[in-house]
Amino acid sequence: MSPPPEKAGLYVHFPFCRRKCPYCHFASVPLPDGGFAAWREGLDREAALRSGLGLEFDTLYVGGGTPSLLGPADISELLELLGRHFRLSVREFTLEANPASETGPETLAGWSQAGVTRLSVGVQAFDDRTLEILGREYAAAAAESFLRRARAAGFRSVGLDLMVGVPGETPASLERTLEAVERTSPDHVSLYLLENVEGLPFETVLKNNPVDEDRAADAFELAAAGLRRLGFERYEISNFARPGHACLHNLKYWRYEPFLGLGPSAASHVGPERWSNIEDVGRWVAALRDGTGPRAEGVALDPARNFREALVSGLRLVGGIDLADFRARFGVDLRAWFAPEIAAFERDGLIIIEQDILRIPEDKLLVSNRVLAAFV
Ligand code: SF4
Structure with missing residues (x-):
């Protein structure tokens, strides 16, 4: 089934x-x-x-x-x-x-x-x-x-x-x-x-x-x-x-699940596509009336960009990322793919892997930009 x-x-x-x-x-x-x-x-x-x-x-x-x-x-x-x-x-x-x-x-x-x-x-x-x-x-x-x-x-x-x-x-x-x-x-x-x-x-x-x-x-x-x-x-x-x-x-x-945004400036992520709408209310309505469409910009996510974005979103969560789930979803073994980065961050106490969960320690979340930037 x-x-x-x-x-x-x-x-x-x-x-x-x-x-x-x-x-x-x-x-x-x-x-x-x-x-x-x-x-x-x-x-x-x-x-x-x-x-x-x-x-x-x-x-x-x-x-x-x-x-x-x-x-x-x-x-x-x-x-x-x-x-x-x-x-x-x-x-x-x-x-x-x-x-x-x-x-x-x-x-x-x-x-x-x-x-x-x-x-x-x-x-x-x-x-x-x-x-x-x-x-x-x-x-x-x-x-x-x-x-x-x-x-x-x-x-x-x-x-x-x-x-x-x-x-x-x-x-x-x-x-x-x-x-x-x-x-x-x-x-x-x-x-x-x-x-x-x-x-x-x-x-x-x-x-x-x-x-x-x-x-x-x-x-x-x-x-x-x-x-x-x-x-x-x-x-x-x-x-x-x-x-x-x-x-x-x-x-x-944060779990990188699909969402649709409606209205001026709203963002969407559906399947391999991410886009955001025109911000100006008048222009957004006009674009819907004349059929040109409400999107201001969009990007087609290739598989590599897709899993990297999922990783960066998931690391914002205190509970982190389940490595087995991630492998099943994106076909990527994060531990192998980012071995040098993960090893360096583990040494600095900025990343922890415990029981197959990859996460940023809670007291380091506020300074997590350096970690997140390395995975983008
Ligand atoms: S203008 Fe003030 S009330 Fe309106 S969205 Fe901004 S912060 Fe919120």
Whole structure:
């Protein structure tokens, strides 16, 4: 009997926010006065275009942007639209939410009733000064209240994003954030280092208040240690979860499983092809209307590139890569193929092989770029 076909992950990009945060490098623009009808039309067209791929999806992730600008009725419509074009057997449906969104208990419960199983809340910090520096529109108490209401609304999983390495951050401000994490008791935390991306308004803030890289890394480790103390298990460089709450959709990326992205800037990886969409909303819709297609760029992956990318993605996971599984999947014995590199990294304590699992030790994940670069 042949194995059942692999189910893929479906990502939908909602490209609008109420306004642009000064540090943000995501594909998002302020919500136009006319609303998001053109986005929905583009989505319908793109889903129709991709329906021929014959994929079945068991995870759905609506990210952005600020998809919490979508009400429960919009979420139901979105599911109905996707269901017209694809086979869906969704066991995890994540919606990204901004604590500044005007969401009363009826909206939160409405999302849950519409099918959202997992809420991922972009908190960044539970410290007013840090939130002010980041230009976020809410106070720490409001974020905490949002989390409490979200917890009461019936989602299977509630997660939050935190950012460290922010100018003005102190051990005390980090501690305040960790205390609020303890009080709000989420199921999942994603922990990121603030990136200094050239050309963003935040570049000036960082020029005037530079953040030392080592201090930022220390802050990350301090926060990571705090999360472990609170019972979270780290399962990827930036992701921590309580048992049973790892994000199934994002695991598909790291396990190099197929995913389809719809919407401006969305990325896809299906079979031997990887591509990403046009970022500009207007151009993305126009390309779908005139039939030229929404892709901005794409690459056909040859077998060598395919297994190297799978290796680099898999090494981001704390659990590492099962060498026997990898051999069965890609026909490559990593131990033999990368013998000199692996030996050198083992000597430096940057790689461990135990019981046929190849992994980067957890305390070296943050400095794993050197290892990952050697395998690209
Ligand atoms: S809310 Fe999120 S996606 Fe929107 S501008 Fe701010 S950081 Fe970017």
